[in-house]
Amino acid sequence: MNEENRNFCKGIFCRFIENINISIMFDKEIEAIAKCTESIKELDDDAKFRVLKYLIERFGIGTNSIKPNQTFYTPQILVNSPLDNQDQVSKENRNDNKDDFPTLKQLLIKNLPKNEPEWILCFAFYCSDFGEDTFKREDIVDKYKESNKYSDTNRKNLNQNLNACIKKDWLKDYNKDEFILKEEGINYAKEILKGNSISREIKRPKKNKANLPDTNE
Numbered sequence: 001m002n003e004e005n006r007n008f009c010k011g012i013f014c015r016f017i018e019n020i021n022i023s024i025m026f027d028k029e030i031e032a033i034a035k036c037t038e039s040i041k042e043l044d045d046d047a048k049f050r051v052l053k054y055l056i057e058r059f060g061i062g063t064n065s066i067k068p069n070q071t072f073y074t075p076q077i078l079v080n081s082p083l084d085n086q087d088q089v090s091k092e093n094r095n096d097n098k099d100d101f102p103t104l105k106q107l108l109i110k111n112l113p114k115n116e117p118e119w120i121l122c123f124a125f126y127c128s129d130f131g132e133d134t135f136k137r138e139d140i141v142d143k144y145k146e147s148n149k150y151s152d153t154n155r156k157n158l159n160q161n162l163n164a165c166i167k168k169d170w171l172k173d174y175n176k177d178e179f180i181l182k183e184e185g186i187n188y189a190k191e192i193l194k195g196n197s198i199s200r201e202i203k204r205p206k207k208n209k210a211n212l213p214d215t216n217e
Contacts, residue, residue: 043198050196058187098130101193104147112192114199116157117164119149124171124181125189134178137162 036055040048055061102110104126113119123143128135140158144150162179165171170185181189191197 047198050191051198054188054191054196054198058184101126101130104143107193108147108149110195111201112195112197114197114201116154116161117168117170118192118197118199119144120158120161120165121170121185121189122192123147124165124179125186125193128181131181131186131189134174134180136178 040051043051102112107113107122113122120140123140124135125131127139127143137158140162141150141155144154162171165185166173168184169182170188171179172182174180
């Protein structure tokens, strides 16, 4: 095969790969829209707004202006992409005043976390020095005790709730004994502390007095 034919075949192959990449990216976008719509369709308007606001802030949408004549769905190969280091949280970008965060007692009084995984996330946020250090399972237990929330149920379910936080991409196993807060977890912890939890509170059912035994008989 001469050089001209090789270049011709190479051009056809490149266009073929480009079309495949565009199709995949488009399908992923449609899938993401469908999943987001399904997830928030039953929420009230205020909750929908909080979810969308959180996603916009999470991904920095609107912070970078669109370049003139920008072409979307243009495939490109990224070498040494910054996304490869997405688990490394940049301390320089954190300008939060730590005194602005509520105390553990205020978390309890205001009922800011709505479920146990959110409580663990907030405990992790505090015992990791607001996401700047690693923490251990024992540190979470200490925060439970410090906030007077420790119980046999919390102790038994701690591993399960820690795994729930990992599945939500809030935490990551650093080694066998330590965890780190991921950027996703740091951002959502801050939203919880602002009163913007997107979870529904699970309330225990009240006992029906009518079904209680009559001790006067």
